Amino acid sequence: MDRLLYALSLLGVIVSACSGALTAGRRKLDWLGVLAIATATAIGGGTLRDVLLGRYPIFWIRDPNYIVASLAAAVGTLLVTRFGKPPRMALLIADALGLAFFTISGAQVTESLHSPALVVVLMGAITGAAGGVLRDVLSGETPLLFREGELYGTAAIAGAGIYLLAEQLGWPTSRAGLLGMAAIAIIRFAAILWRIRLPIFHIADED
Amino acid sequence: MDRLLYALSLLGVIVSACSGALTAGRRKLDWLGVLAIATATAIGGGTLRDVLLGRYPIFWIRDPNYIVASLAAAVGTLLVTRFGKPPRMALLIADALGLAFFTISGAQVTESLHSPALVVVLMGAITGAAGGVLRDVLSGETPLLFREGELYGTAAIAGAGIYLLAEQLGWPTSRAGLLGMAAIAIIRFAAILWRIRLPIFHIADED
């Protein structure tokens, strides 16, 4: 069980590092810059989670395997993309999986501190979204989180909510977590494939 | 007295959430994106204050009322602006009040840790300005803090200084705090209404 959680968080770091390398690779950066952005994407969300919760030492200082996994994934992405263009969907899939893993992991850590549901959902969404926002800001792109019709925050909030709900219904934590992750990935894919959207909100200024 | 401080900090969160919703509403975001930016604006400054001071659990994890107040204010702003354009001044007034509340609250918390005056003023200004900077960065606008002639940082620093001075002169903390807040709001309004400015500093490069 704890092993499953550990394996999933390593997997989250790995897919996030891939998404970071793929985003940074579209800009003309030297390979060290690509590694830097990939690492920041991979550890950004969890770092913010640990700092906001005051969990010291933060996860990648306590366990440097996360840094190793992140660097290996980024180098792997660089090598693979040498030999062929990555499919356009690769970035979106890696990003959706990273969002799914980190949102549920952020929610679970916060839950273990006996926080109320609202705080658990919010910390899950922050943990999930922060890595991708950092990646896009460092790469000079508009964060996916704030792009129209991406359902990015929606997916994170809905997934964390479904996770908590399933636990309330008596599901074991691990299965509830997998359900929450699946919900996040499915909502993101739905937004991308079928262009499902939330209503736009627009204020026109007086002038 | 502690009650007054609590009421004021809730009020600070509320006006900041309104300013966040009004800023994000000018961009074409879905309503969840608007809520996200409003919440980030409302809790950003206080979160940075608590993290820099190492005060755990941070304020909105200790007391989720802040999240509830922030979401309610953001939803209220969305509803009100459905039925009519907000006056152009609404954003600037909400922003000025948020700056006033958070600067003094940041200064007061830091003071309670027996820090020297310089640190108290700096932490006040950081707490006050951070929410608005986060709001503008996430909305893709130049932060008010760095826009010419806004006297944004000046207002925060002057207000925190006046607060400390009034305390030195023997005023009770609550009245000194209200004086500091009034000073901040007045300086901001003066900058907006009468276009008072500080001298511009410009370096021309050799070339």
Next chain:
Amino acid sequence: MDRLLYALSLLGVIVSACSGALTAGRRKLDWLGVLAIATATAIGGGTLRDVLLGRYPIFWIRDPNYIVASLAAAVGTLLVTRFGKPPRMALLIADALGLAFFTISGAQVTESLHSPALVVVLMGAITGAAGGVLRDVLSGETPLLFREGELYGTAAIAGAGIYLLAEQLGWPTSRAGLLGMAAIAIIRFAAILWRIRLPIFHIADED
């Protein structure tokens, strides 16, 4: 020895404040905005280091001399540039020295917590680069860290690595630290003067 470290970290704050004032001075900001960006540049990296490591109180709250040094350096820069254009190299030299000081200081603090080498190098590079990134983001410029051919991160990582290596070879900490700083400054100067570069990595999208 501890004295040398203290003197060097004050020097790091001072040169970083100068680089912040010179960068902010190119934008049309009032003088208080210039002071704010200079201070953020000077204390940004060390603040991030202390927050990530959970070292409370953070350095400039524990010792306000850092704030005094930073403000004095920024005011000095403003005064000097009143009387003549700064040479174009001034900014790049101040920035390189700041990167050198903060990278090694970040590495040394992390080392004292018995972290593995990979974490020491990463925290050194984060500490070194964060101030400059904050400076450039607040000034609305592309961070030097991500500009093509600057070898910015490379210099930080190489310098931290050389520092650790020299220690392994039995050098005393102070001399190993000076060697690491020299390596960082030399790599940055080499990148600027002789336009030495790392290979660019570029992914072309399918479409």
